[in-house]
Amino acid sequence: MxxxxxxxxxxxxxxxxxxxxxxxxxxxxxxxxxxxxxxxxxxxxxxxxxxxxxxxxxxxxxxxxxxxxxxxxxxxxxxxxxxxxxxxxxAPLKVRTFMPHPQPSATDAKQPQAAAFQNLRVQALASIPLLSYLSKRGIDLDTARQECKEVHYTCRGKSYYAIAFPNGAGGHEIRNPYYKGCIAPKGVSEFSQGQTDSVCLFEGFMDYLSFLTLRKRERLSVPCYGADLLVLNSVNNLPKALPRLKACKHIYCYLDNDDAGRRVVDMLRELKGDAVHDMMGAYPLYKDLNDILVGKKKMP
CATH class of the missing domain: 3.90.580.10 (Zinc finger, CHC2-type domain)
Incomplete structure (x- = not known):
């Protein structure tokens, strides 16, 4: 063979x-x-x-x-x-036809190792270029300043700065117009809203910021006001979130309309059945929450 x-x-x-x-x-x-x-x-x-x-x-x-x-x-x-x-x-093995398994993206493959980040300095989000980047993505800037920080660092002898989103493990997800990565340790980010038996689930912090912006502008039908908010910061972090998710009566999934997002929804439904709600199913023409925010539809 x-x-x-x-x-x-x-x-x-x-x-x-x-x-x-x-x-x-x-x-x-x-x-x-x-x-x-x-x-x-x-x-x-x-x-x-x-x-x-x-x-x-x-x-x-x-x-x-x-x-x-x-x-x-x-x-x-x-x-x-x-x-x-x-x-x-x-045992007679059967040969069947399947869709190919998606491969890791070039962005994931090129991400620097944690040791490459040096001279870290975390401060309030105030850089005009970073705020301009978020504004172009449609993010409410007051919300961004409240939820995010700004990190300055050196990598291989060069200086950089980026938006920094803290995770529960003590690390930061970082992003600027040219780079998306993580300053270790990697972890999920959880925000308590008081309704601990329900949770809204997001893949990345840009989805989370888009959700808060859409909710603030009353542009999103949200059946889960008061639910806790949980950001995976990568679908690979799902195992870290499972103890929290298993305790929920309702899991509202605001995950990407792609194979990875649908795979997570399928896996959660295997565990929790009807407690899992695919909230992006109502927006089939958009890849993610940020595309809804900026009105960017997928190609037909």
Whole structure:
């Protein structure tokens, strides 16, 4: 088999072939004890329709080859492919057609390491270029000044400054017109509004600022006034938010209208069922909350 053929093998059939059965299964998904680590509670999910897996405890995800690398404990891809093929006679593996698994973006791949940020200085958000950038994104500036800071730093000997959004781990998400990244540690950001059994969930802080601006201008139908607000600061932070989300009676998801956003909604619905509300479903022509704010529709 070539790599394309290997990737079309159903992950659930591959797991069955190596003797691993699901702890829980539906027509569209299967939950397992992670097959490559100790896992007391089933936290490893396979999406049958997309033929991808997600480990809620470690935030790892991928296709069948990514899984086999972990199962067989080797980064040697030719060897991994042979071992997947070798498993085939043990149980008839089915070859199916699936949408390809999305790859990490170039922005993620180029993000500097935390150690590259030096001479950090956090202060009130006041820089005219940064405020101008937020204004062009439609963000209410009074809201931005209240929720964000401004950070100055050096990176590889050069000086930079950016909008800084604090997270609960003590780090900052940073952004300017040319760069989007994080000064470690990475973490989620939570804001209590008093209604602790409900939460509005956002992927990034620009979505959060857009939500506050739209709500302030009464341009958004919000059924969750008073709900706590939680910003993931990356969909990969979902495992860090799960203890908080599991306690909620209502989770209002203001996530991106893309594969990553829909995948998070699907995962949460596996855990919480009807408690999860996809708020962006009412705005199919917009990718995210900021696009609603500035009136930028997706191409038809």
């Amino acid at each position: 070539n790599i394309l053929q290997i990737k079309q093998i159903a992950i659930v059939d591959f797991l069955l072939a190596i003797g691993i059965r699901p702890a829980k299964e539906t027509a569209v998904s299967a939950w397992y004890h992670a097959p490559y680590r100790e896992d007391e509670n089933p936290s490893f999910k396979v999406n049958k329709n997309r033929n991808i897996w997600y480990d809620f405890a470690t935030a790892k995800s991928g296709d069948i080859i990514d899984l086999a690398v972990l199962v067989y404990r080797t980064p040697n891809i030719p060897q991994v492919l042979k071992m997947i093929e070798r498993a085939a006679p043990a």
